[in-house]
Each structure stands twice: as structure tokens, then as C-alpha cells.
Amino acid sequence: MLSKMFAIGISLVLCFALVILESVDAQCIGDRYNTMLSCWNIKKISRESLNKTFENCTSLHIINTTEPLGISAFRNMKNLIHLKISGDRIGLIFSETFKDMPHLKDVHIEFIKIGDIQESAFFNLPELEFVTIINMDIPFLRRGLFRNDPQLFSISFYNSNIHYIQNDPFYDVPKLKELFLDNNLLTVVTKDMLNKLTNLEILILSNNNISIIENNSFYQTPHLSYLDLMNNQLKELDWNMFPTTGMKYLQEIYLNGNQLMYLPSTFFNKTPKLEKFGINGNPWLCPCLRDIERILNENNIRELWSRPKSTDVSVQQPSPRIPICINRNVSNDICTNTYSEELSKKYWKYLEDYEDFFYKLPSEF
Template identity: 25%
Template sequence: MNSWLIRVLLLMVFCCHDALSCPKRCTCHFSTKTTEVVCPDAGLSHFPGNGLPGNTTSLTIQFTNLSVLTSQDLKAIPLLEELHLPGNKLSSLLADLLKDVPNLHTIDLTDNELQELPSQVFHHAPLLNLVLKDNRISSIHPDWIPIDSNLTWLDLSGNHLTKFPMAQLQKLNHLKVLHLSQNKLEELPVGCLDAHPALERLHLEQNKIEKLDVKAFSHTANLTHIFLQKNRLEMVPPTVFQGLDRLEFVDLHENRLKFLSPGTLDINTSWVELTFNPWHCDDTIEYLWRKLTTESLQSEPKCASPENLKDRAVATLTLKEMGLPEEAKQD
């Protein structure tokens, strides 16, 4: 190898030293377009600034004792696009946290100790995906997201929300996926989803919702999946799913449903989960029985009452057992 080539290679090594360095307790993956850094060491208690490549595009700090994160920490990695921070000890976020990462589109803060979201906390980055799952959030400032937000994925599941954050979500008209499961929501306010015409997947499972407004989904015609399992629904308005032509799946299992009104499941999909409801198998169950026996719904709900029919699959009932005249077969 001639001396000129050696000098060029040495120059490249020195020039790129910072870009190819890697912090202790972390692993770095380099490619022509991305630099990914993963720091999974439980002993880590501070931001791993020393040795962090300046061209980092994805940073993961997971299951550590990290409790503080500042904008100054992130300033050293201005090309950052994804920030994953699951399983740490963060209890608060600074309002200017993201001011020096103008390319950040994804942030995951799953399983931290966050309690409140301050004003303008997500104003400085063009976020598309925001995950705040399994924290302690009970309140959100109305101005936490900018007016021109392009957020498409929001996960607030596993928090302490008691009311649907209607005012806080009004600006998210590009939202496609909304996770509000495992909170303490008792109702869906009238019009709470009207600002989300692009919504495709709605997760409301494991709350305390007792009823649905007949127009709950009237402005969300793009919905494909609705998850309402493990709530306290005693009835479903018969027209609540009308107009949802793209609907592929509805989950209503483990509620308090005893019957379904005619028309409730007159929808395009047969993928409806209905198990573990207290179905009362008399003449009021006829509509559900017909849907199960003639349209092959992908569910096997069982009777909870009366006692003589308990644990019988609804689809196996006879007209006589439901208290219906045999001639009803000809209807």
C-alpha cells in the first residue's frame, strides 16, 4: 500500500472518529444511512453522552435508572429520528426537551413514571408516533401538541385518565391509531371523535365505559378496528356502526351485554368478538342467534341465563329453547 493511500485512510479514521464512536454500556450499529445506538444496561443512571455518535439517527435507552433527560443531552445528536426510552425512571419532561432534534418523528416513553405532560412539550419536533403507554398520566395540558401536528399514532394506554382527553386531542386530525385502553374512562363524550376523520384503529378496551352514544363513530368513516372489550357496556345502539364501510373487526367481549338489538351487526365484517358477556337466551337473543347461524360470525358466545341453558353456545339453540314458534323458521 503506497504512502498516499495510507495518509488518506488515516485522515478518514480521524475525521470519522466521533461518528464511529460508541458509549460504554451501549451497542452501536452503523450503516450508510443510519446509526442506531442501544443502551440496555440496568446500571446506567445518566444519559450516555460520552462517545455518542454525532450522526445517531435512532437511540434506545431501555430498562435503566435514567431519571433525567434534557434538551442539552439531545443537542449532541441533531440528526435523531427515533428516540426509544422504555422502562426507565423518568417522572417528568421539560417543555424544551425536543427543541434541538428537528428530525425526530418517533418517541417511545413506555413504562416510565410520568405524571403530567406540560405545555408545548411536543411542539419542537415533527412527531408522527408518540407512545406514552404504562405511565401515571392523569392530566395533559391542552397545548401539549402544536396546531399543525401530523401525529398519526398516539398511545396513552395504561395511564390514569378518568375522562376522554377531548380538548387535548382536537388538533390531531391526521391521527390513524389511538390507544386509550387500560385507563379509567367512564364515557365517550358526544363528538369526542369528530376531529379524527382519518382514524383507523381505536383502542378503548379495559376501561369503565357504560354506554355508547348512537353517533359515537359517525365522523370516523375510516375505522377498520374498534376495541371495546372489558368495559361495562350493557347495550349497543343498533345503528352505532352504520356508515363504517371499512370496518374489519369489532371486539365487544367481556362486557355486560345480554342481547343485541336488531341491526347492530348489520355491518360488512363477520369478525366480531362477543364472548364472555352475560347473554340471556330467550326470545331477545333471536337477532344474535340468526347472525351466528346464517352469517358465520367469528365468535362463539354462550348463554349465561336462564339456568337451564347456561354455558350453551348461542348458535346451537333451537327456536323452542328461545321461546320462539317453530314457524319463525320460515321468516
């Protein structure tokens, strides 16, 4: 039945395939006759069989394989446009697994236990635009994961337990506009993490454990317009994280749900085009919060209120819908630009005690 199905499928010019390896349900749709053929209870399809059988596929979904994806695993699938791999336990994606696929536009990988994605896993893919990797277990991202992918527009590593990113993981994707690294375990943004992303516009780093942003971290991203740092562990921001020339295109910054008590006085000098700013859920010192809100008002920057959220309830802190500040005494009206662990603990304890009250306050979004 398998060989008969394959023969018919190829004769109809295969355009879609669903392959479940180990316990397989393969579906083939002929694009000329709109015919679906299916085959059940196949124990296994080899990589050789996969390449030979589905060489005319434009869309492929692989489910539940236990084998690593080797070098040039899809080498004969020159017509492939859409590739999805899910529910697998493959352990490793080798270097050049996705290589020389001239029409591949998007890769979606999810719910896979992977110990490592090797360097140059995505290699020489001239039409690749989207890579989405979600719900994985990848301890770190290697240098040069992407090589010679000139049209790559968006990369997402969402909820993948990433602790660390080596220098230059994205150095060969000159047209990248969107980078999503949210819901991971990152603790630091290094000055080399975003190297050569000169066209990047959207950067999402929310819901990590980031406490340090190194100087010049955003030097290589001059066209950044949207920066999301919500729900991290930032206690201070050094204006030197931006280049000396400033961030001329940066329009939105979200700092909600951190540990910030003040911002350096020169912070807003580096963001002349800023339009929206999210600041609630931080233990601001009252004089510092007043200074921030004065600058926002003077420059017509919209202060956005949000209730910071986290997918990890174990680290979720009670957060008000509007900015709330704390002061050591009512007479203190000068922002000291000094972090106080003592006041921060009091702030969070106070919010926890009166959480219901603060949650009832109105929110803009």
C-alpha cells in the same frame, strides 16, 4: 476517559448511543468503522453534554434519569430517528419536549413514573410515525398533546393508568390510522375524545372500565374498520354512538367480556360492512341472543368466540368460550331490550359454579 470516548465517537460519525443517566453506561457505535466504544461508572451526563456529544446520533436510548425532560430537550439532535426512554422517574414531560426534530420517526417510552405530559409535548415533528407509551402512571391525557405531526401513523398508550382523556388530545394528527388505549382505567368514551381522527382505522379500547359511550362518539371516525371494546363494563350500547350515516368501513367489532344483555334492533343497520363480531362473555337474554345470531347468519357475519382476558386478575370474571344466555322463564321468547341486574348476577354466579364445564367447550380462536 469520557472526553476521549466522546471525541473518538464523534470522529466516527456517531450512529447509536445508549445512555444511562445517574449510573451511566454509554455506548457509541461508529457507522463507518463498525466500532463500539464504551465508558462505565459515569455519575451523570447533563442535558447540554447530551446534546453536544450526541448531535449526530440517529438512535438514542436513555435509561434511569431522575430529571424532568425540559422544553426542547433534544434540540441539537437534528439527525435523531429512533428515541427510547425507559426505567426513569422523571415526573414530568414538559410542553414541546419533543420539538423540531426533522427526522424523528419513532418514540418509545416505558416504565416511567410520570405525573403529567403537558400540552404540545410532541410538537412540529414532520416525519414522526410511531409513538408508544407503555407501563406508565398518567392520570389523564391533555388536550393537544400532539401538534403539527402530519405523518403520525400510530399512537399507543398501553397500561398507563389513564382515567380520563380531555377533549381533542389528537386533533392535529390527520393521518393517524391506529390508536391503542387498552389496559387503562377509562370509564367513558366521550363524543369529543376522537375529534378529527377522520382517517383512523383501528381503535383498541379493551381492558378498561368503560361503562358509557356517548352519542356521536364515533362521528369523527368514519373510516374505522376495527373496534375492540372487550373486557369493559358496558351494560348497553346506543346505536346513536355511530353517525346517522353509519360506519361504512367497520368490519370487526369485539364486545366480548362486557355486561351486555341485548343490542338495539337498529345496531346492525349502522354497520353494513361488518364481517366479524365477538359477543361471548356477556349475560345475554336468550331471545336477544337468538335475534343477534339470526342477523349474523342472515348477513354472513362470522361470530367469533374468544375467552375474554384481562391483565388485572382482580376484575377477571369467569367467561365461557361460547355465548351463553339466561332467561327468566322458558316461555319468554321476545327480546325486551331491558337490563336486569338480578339476572346478570345470577348469570355470573352460574358461570362461576360451572366454570370448568364452560372452559372445556370448543373455541374458534
